[in-house]
Amino acid sequence: MSFGAFDWLPFLERLGIEYVTRGPNVARGNINICCPFCGDDPSHHLGIALTRPFWGCFRDSGHRGLSPVRLIRELARCSWPEAYQIAQEGVEAVVEELDVLAQKLAGDDQRVIEAPLAEVRWPRELQRLDGPVHLTSRFLDYLVGRGFRAGAGNAPTHGDAMRAATRYELRGAIEGDFAWRLCFPITLRGRLVGWTGRAIAPAQIRYKTHPPGSSTLGRVLFNFDGALARPGTRRRVLFLCEGPLDVLKVDFYGLEHGVAAVGLLGLTFSEGKAELLGELAESYERVAILLDSDAQAKALDIAGSLSWLPGGAPRVVELPGGAKDPGELRAGGLSALFEDALSR
Numbered sequence: 001m002s003f004g005a006f007d008w009l010p011f012l013e014r015l016g017i018e019y020v021t022r023g024p025n026v027a028r029g030n031i032n033i034c035c036p037f038c039g040d041d042p043s044h045h046l047g048i049a050l051t052r053p054f055w056g057c058f059r060d061s062g063h064r065g066l067s068p069v070r071l072i073r074e075l076a077r078c079s080w081p082e083a084y085q086i087a088q089e090g091v092e093a094v095v096e097e098l099d100v101l102a103q104k105l106a107g108d109d110q111r112v113i114e115a116p117l118a119e120v121r122w123p124r125e126l127q128r129l130d131g132p133v134h135l136t137s138r139f140l141d142y143l144v145g146r147g148f149r150a151g152a153g154n155a156p157t158h159g160d161a162m163r164a165a166t167r168y169e170l171r172g173a174i175e176g177d178f179a180w181r182l183c184f185p186i187t188l189r190g191r192l193v194g195w196t197g198r199a200i201a202p203a204q205i206r207y208k209t210h211p212p213g214s215s216t217l218g219r220v221l222f223n224f225d226g227a228l229a230r231p232g233t234r235r236r237v238l239f240l241c242e243g244p245l246d247v248l249k250v251d252f253y254g255l256e257h258g259v260a261a262v263g264l265l266g267l268t269f270s271e272g273k274a275e276l277l278g279e280l281a282e283s284y285e286r287v288a289i290l291l292d293s294d295a296q297a298k299a300l301d302i303a304g305s306l307s308w309l310p311g312g313a314p315r316v317v318e319l320p321g322g323a324k325d326p327g328e329l330r331a332g333g334l335s336a337l338f339e340d341a342l343s344r
Contacts, residue, residue: 006068008048010091014098015105017075020044025058036074037063062189067282073275076101080278081308088310117193117216125176126183126195129165139172139182140165142200146245147330148252164252168226171195181208184244186216186265187225196222196244196265207243219272222263223247227280235260237341238284240277240302240314242267242291245327250290253331257338260284267295269302278309287314288341292325317341 008031012019019031025045026032032044035057046063048055048071055071056064065071073083078101086094129136143161144150150159164170171183181197194216196209209217221227222244227235236258241247243263250261262280264273281287287309291299299316307313320337323329329337 006053006072006087007091008050008068011072011086011098012075014091014095015076015102018044019048033075035059035063036071062191065279067279069282070275070279077105080275084278084308084310117188117191117219118211119191120194120211121192122171122195123173123176123178125173126171126178127173129170129172130162135174136165136172138180139170139200142182146327147249149331160252164248167252168223168248172200178208178210184222184248186220186222188220190225193220198245217265218268218270220265221273221276221280222265223251223260224262224276224280226251227260227262228283235283236285237338238262238277238280238287239290239317239326239341240264240287241326242295243325243327246290246292246325249327249329250334253334254338257335257342259338259341261290267291267298269298269305274306277306281309281311286311286341288317289314290317290319290326290337293319293323315341315344 012033017033019033020026021031023032023044025043025047027047029051030047030049032047034041034044035046038045038057038059041059045059046055046057053066053068055068068087069080069083072086073080076083076086076098082097086098091098127135129139140158140161143164144158148159148161148164150161169185171185172181173179178197180201181199183195183197185192186194186196194210194214196207199206227238239250239254239259239261241250241261241263244265247261247263250259254260262277277287287306289299289303296316296318303313303316317337319326319329320333323333
């Protein structure tokens with residue numbers, strides 16, 4: 001959903017937020033404020049365009065956007081639905097609500113800000129799947145077995161399996177803590193913050209995640225970076241799925257249909273995940289929820305909690321043909337599912 005150029009001056013003045021109109025960091029047609037995402041901005045490093053929808057920090061490229069919603073929420077310390085309302089209706093329509101927020105900002109009611117997720121590095125033994133065949137073929141065979149189309153004949157490229165492995169930067173290892181696990185990178189705004197590894201051989205634990213014992217999975221959506229629409233483009237449907245293989249199958253075969261997918265990495269749906277989904281929803285015509293067949297009650301619960309999205313509560317999509325999860329579907333079944341979602 002596009003909001004156009006938000007009227008920032010009355011918003012900032014209503015909340016008592018300092019801004020500057022000139023200085024070494026201020027571009028023509030912009031105003032600047034202290035970046036609320038940095039937390040330690042010694043000057044006014046976040047520029048806000050007054051005549052076009054753009055804001056961005058000079059210190060951190062992850063602190064920028066085209067929609068006002070994320071910045072409104074951070075500055076007003078309000079909920080995501082409240083930020084949407086302010087962006088949609090404008091300052092004059094929500095004066096009373098902004099006065100309440102201003103009082104909170106002036107008082108001792110300070111919001112607890114979670115520390116940013118730490119960036120991690122791949123260990124040496126986890127190799128990309130476009131490397132030596134003797135290291136990668138079993139992982140690519142696994143993807144073919146999960147429904148990614150193989151190359152014609154005995155083509156060693158593994159067709160769509162190799163293309164998906166390359167697009168999503170999948171990795172695998174034959175030794176170490178993640179031996180014989182297909183590893184899916186978890187990135188957030190261009191930074192690798194972890195990965196989850198799916199066993200491709202018999203194992204007591206199907207998924208293993210790094211960093212171990214961290215809260216990473218509770219704060220991110222798998223494939224968030226991939227689902228972010230580029231400026232000037234618009235995708236049609238964003239599917240919220242459960243596991244990484246579900247996301248890969250829907251996102252890979254959905255690209256030509258204007259479809260993308262992100263994953264919960266489980267069934268936990270936190271406020272942080274809702275915020276990320278809300279940010280993505282601005283670039284899509286609609287959001288749909290596509291969980292495993294035994295998680296329909298959870299899907300309905302999540303949909304009900306997202307009634308504040310621009311298009312209203314997401315539609316819960318049922319899997320066709322008795323499939324247990326989206327990862328079971330072949331390309332043909334996915335195309336039918338996409339057509340159904342796009343027609344509604």
